[in-house]
Amino acid sequence: AQTVTQSQPEMSVQEAETVTLSCTYDTSESDYYLFWYKQPPSRQMILVIRQEAYKQQNATENRFSVNFQKAAKSFSLKISDSQLGDAAMYFCAYSTNAGKSTFGDGTTLTVKP
Amino acid sequence: DTAVSQTPKYLVTQMGNDKSIKCEQNLGHDTMYWYKQDSKKFLKIMFSYNNKELIINETVPNRFSPKSPDKAHLNLHINSLELGDSAVYFCASTNRGGGDEQFFGPGTRLTVL
Numbered sequence: 001a002q003t004v005t006q007s008q009p010e011m012s013v014q015e016a017e018t019v020t021l022s023c024t025y026d027t028s029e030s031d032y033y034l035f036w037y038k039q040p041p042s043r044q045m046i047l048v049i050r051q052e053a054y055k056q057q058n059a060t061e062n063r064f065s066v067n068f069q070k071a072a073k074s075f076s077l078k079i080s081d082s083q084l085g086d087a088a089m090y091f092c093a094y095s096t097n098a099g100k101s102t103f104g105d106g107t108t109l110t111v112k113p
Numbered sequence: 114d115t116a117v118s119q120t121p122k123y124l125v126t127q128m129g130n131d132k133s134i135k136c137e138q139n140l141g142h143d144t145m146y147w148y149k150q151d152s153k154k155f156l157k158i159m160f161s162y163n164n165k166e167l168i169i170n171e172t173v174p175n176r177f178s179p180k181s182p183d184k185a186h187l188n189l190h191i192n193s194l195e196l197g198d199s200a201v202y203f204c205a206s207t208n209r210g211g212g213d214e215q216f217f218g219p220g221t222r223l224t225v226l
Contacts, residue, residue: 033212039154043201045217052212089154095211099144100169103156 002027004094006104013082014112020067021077021107023092030054033095034068034075039106040088048090051075079109087111116140119204119218126194127226133190134221136204144168145187146215147179148203156203162187191223199225 003026013019025034036048051059051068058066063080079086092104117138126132138145146169147159161169165181176192187204204218 035214043220045203045205045215047214050214091156097211098168099146099161099163099207099209099211101146101158101211101215103158106154106156 002029002032002094002096002100002102004092004102004104006090006092006107008107009105010108010110012110012112013079015082015084017082018078018080019082019109021079021090021092021109023075023077023104025073025075025092025094025102027073027094029096031097034066035093035095036064036066036075036077037091037093037103038086038088039091040085045091049077082111084111084113117204117206117216117218119202119221121221122219123222123224125224125226128194128196130194131190131192132194132223133188134202134204134223135186135188136218137186138204138206138216138218139185140206140208140216141185142206142208142216143184144207144209145181145184146203146205146207147187147189148205150201150203150220152200160187160189194223194225196225199223 032053034051067076089106095101144163146161150156160179162181178190181187201220205215207213207215
């Protein structure tokens with residue numbers, strides 16, 4: 001069974017600074033997908049970024065980028081120029097081709113003004 | 114126009130009752146999910162349907178029964194509610210099985226007294 005581990009239950013960052021959220025996973029499959037989702041206090045889950053395991057290039061979406069290390073089974077999220085609106089719970093997720101998703105336990109990010 | 118909608122958003126009920134949560138998506142997606150988010154914010158997949166067919170059924174008590182009348186709807190019926198069923202339940206949909214972003218509904222907060 002796949003597992004996803006987020007080792008940082010809470011993180012904080014100063015506004016305009018950079019923060020990295022960690023995620024590791026365990027799988028025996030070679031083809032899969034990885035995601036970071038954001039859940040603000042409104043509780044609406046929103047996709048932040050997506051990575052296909054067969055792509056070596058790290059995904060980037062504006063201020064959000066990932067460091068995908070397939071051999072190490074690591075998928076960290078870097079948020080640059082942090083903004084107050086980035087404050088939320090962030091979930092790392094793994095998905096098989098068949099659509100079975102496993103979520104990490106989440107990291108609560110606080111952004112300090 | 115809401116992409117994935119759930120009703121009701123809040124549900125308060127007594128132990129032992131039977132209740133249903135409805136989910137509808139207007140995105141034309143083939144795959145729909147139910148997730149449970151407990152008080153610690155841990156998110157766990159419960160069920161997945163693809164074109165009205167059950168494809169994922171995690172270890173969930175059989176008091177929980179999903180029903181998909183068509184591919185745009187996935188309802189969750191819960192019999193004999195227990196205190197431990199109190200949680201936020203999210204419906205989600207995606208275009209393909211595993212690789213695409215999941216679009217989440219706003220969640221239904223279920224409180225069992």
